[in-house]
Amino acid sequence: MDLHNYLNSYKTTVETAMASSLYADSATPKKVVEAMTYSLEAGGKRIRPILVLAGAEAVGGSINDVMPLACAMEMIHTFSLVHDDLPAMDNDDLRRGKPTNHNVFGEAIAILAGDALLAEAFRLIAKLGETIDPKVAIEILSDVALATGHAGMVGGQVIDLESEGKTISVDELQQLHQLKTGKLIRVSVVSGAKCAGATTQQIESLTTYGEAIGLAFQIADDILDIEGSTEQLGKPQGSDTDSNKSTYPALIGMEESKRLATQVIDDAITALEGFDEKADPLRKIAKFIISRKK
Ligand code: IPE
Ligand code: IPE
Ligand code: MG
Ligand code: MG
Numbered sequence: 001m002d003l004h005n006y007l008n009s010y011k012t013t014v015e016t017a018m019a020s021s022l023y024a025d026s027a028t029p030k031k032v033v034e035a036m037t038y039s040l041e042a043g044g045k046r047i048r049p050i051l052v053l054a055g056a057e058a059v060g061g062s063i064n065d066v067m068p069l070a071c072a073m074e075m076i077h078t079f080s081l082v083h084d085d086l087p088a089m090d091n092d093d094l095r096r097g098k099p100t101n102h103n104v105f106g107e108a109i110a111i112l113a114g115d116a117l118l119a120e121a122f123r124l125i126a127k128l129g130e131t132i133d134p135k136v137a138i139e140i141l142s143d144v145a146l147a148t149g150h151a152g153m154v155g156g157q158v159i160d161l162e163s164e165g166k167t168i169s170v171d172e173l174q175q176l177h178q179l180k181t182g183k184l185i186r187v188s189v190v191s192g193a194k195c196a197g198a199t200t201q202q203i204e205s206l207t208t209y210g211e212a213i214g215l216a217f218q219i220a221d222d223i224l225d226i227e228g229s230t231e232q233l234g235k236p237q238g239s240d241t242d243s244n245k246s247t248y249p250a251l252i253g254m255e256e257s258k259r260l261a262t263q264v265i266d267d268a269i270t271a272l273e274g275f276d277e278k279a280d281p282l283r284k285i286a287k288f289i290i291s292r293k294k
């Protein structure tokens with residue numbers, strides 16, 4: 001399989017599905033829908049929804065059955081980016097190559113659009129109960145809630161902000177990365193597979209895989225903040241340095257950060273040993289996570 005074609009084709013599939021899944025009725029204020037759509041349609045790699053699809057495929061499932069979950073994960077991720085860019089947080093002006101949500105719609109609407117994306121995501125996950133075993137749908141709902149909230153991404157964002165301008169230990173940095181980025185990535189691949197009927201052993205292996213690529217994803221993001229360009233990233237290069245963030249390159253140096261990311265990705269691929277060629281997309285996505293330029 002060709003990863004480039006795979007990513008492009010699934011990105012388009014997810015974007016089409018997202019466009020038709022956003023709820024609105026005649027009483028829904030247009031402004032907030034416009035702000036939600038602005039950030040959802042701005043682009044991005046769509047790596048979390050693609051991991052949902054690839055996780056389902058790895059265990060023999062069909063992508064159509066997990067599409068609402070894929071859309072939900074991208075909505076949660078987009079909400080996290082809208083809030084991450086706010087003046088009270090990273091205070092960034094560019095995201096996905098466009099002015100950030102609060103720069104276009106104002107801070108209040110940006111906060112509310114993020115809130116609404118989060119709520120909409122959980123509505124879509126709840127609807128899974130109509131097509132798969134409702135018990136599994138409820139389990140996924142709970143898994144995604146944990147990965148998103150104070151024990152996951154939100155918790156990681158708190159540690160991230162508290163660690164600005166400080167030197168933290170490598171263990172604390174790993175914890176920060178695992179929470180703010182790792183958990184949502186891990187739950188994407190694991191819940192995609194759960195939705196498609198994965199066995200306990202498959203779930204265990206995919207959990208190890210997801211945890212590893214999640215950590216590597218944020219190490220790569222830290223590296224790109226230094227080595228990437230604003231034009232290519234679609235977000236301001238050097239934002240971490242400007243805000244004195246705790247990052248891998250800042251703490252252990254660039255060379256060691258790259259070595260660690262490669263080692264973590266090797267561990268991720270090893271975790272897939274029990275899977276056949278249906279997991280090849282997951283194997284290639286793992287390598288892509290550290291070779292990407294944006
Ligand atoms: C950026 O995520 C924020 C992190 C958690 C590192 P992505 O690199 O997936 O951003 P998009 O979705 O492609 O814009
Ligand atoms: C993002 O971390 C984590 C989120 C939960 C959004 P960053 O602050 O490093 O993400 P970018 O670099 O702004 O995309
Ligand atoms: Mg941040
Ligand atoms: Mg940021």
Ligand code: MG
Binds near residue numbers: 221222225240
């Ligand atoms: Mg970053």
